[in-house]
């Protein structure tokens with residue numbers, strides 16, 4: 001089999017992890033085909049100002065559709081809300097920690113007025129403005145290590161990242177503060193991967209063995225909020241689903257860029273109805289955007 005992936009350190013590590021698990025099932029090695037996406041080529045730091053639909057996924061989708069590769073591996077949170085009609089997310093492997101973390105010499109509580117914090121995420125900007133209006137927010141680009149180095153070489157006082165990416169790259173020793181999920185709520189799908197094939201692929205069945213049902217329901221629930229709203233990552237929305245003690249809970253918060261809370265929702269139900277809960281929250285949010 002051949003897998004398509006972006007070439008970033010994180011994308012490659014994620015793909016290798018998925019392939020190792022899949023090889024255990026098939027007993028065969030998987031060839032890795034690196035595909036450059038538009039998102040890898042642009043250098044503008046204000047990513048969220050652009051039409052972000054499939055910025056990191058379009059070329060990969062094409063490779064799967066044209067049977068250049070058998071499947072692709074993505075960070076779930078970077079997927080656009082609508083997938084090509086001939087493609088399918090056949091597996092969401094067990095999710096890594098979805099939390100947001102602070103990279104800095106100082107803890108979140110110690111960060112003082114005027115400190116510089118690098119982020120190019122509207123949601124992270126909104127949460128910073130909600131809790132610490134006096135930080136100087138600066139756009140930041142580059143791979144995870146580059147971002148950490150901007151703090152280490154003191155060109156920035158702090159940055160906020162996903163714990164999952166750091167864990168996967170064994171860079172989690174740089175974490176200063178791990179944010180609780182209901183304090184600094186992550187993006188829909190954060191910490192999870194998506195394995196995509198063609199709907200009519202004969203590899204679908206074997207690849208679907210990588211699926212972790214609970215993780216899939218959590219991230220599909222979160223993503224359906226955005227789907228219902230008809231927005232991608234251009235809105236500052238945090239969403240987190242958790243399945244604990246046999247209860248499926250979906251929490252989401254809608255902010256303005258300036259850090260004002262427009263609406264918070266919390267729904268509990270059956271894990272199999274994850275997407276219904278997400279749609280319900282999306283519908284409620286429609287009155288607030």
Ligand SMILES: NCc1[nH]cc(CCC(=O)O)c1CC(=O)O
Pocket residue numbers: 075076077078160161162163164165189190191192
């Ligand atoms: N938008 C970038 C991106 N896409 C996926 C991850 C890693 C974490 C994940 O798998 O959710 C990151 C880095 C970050 O947000 O810090």
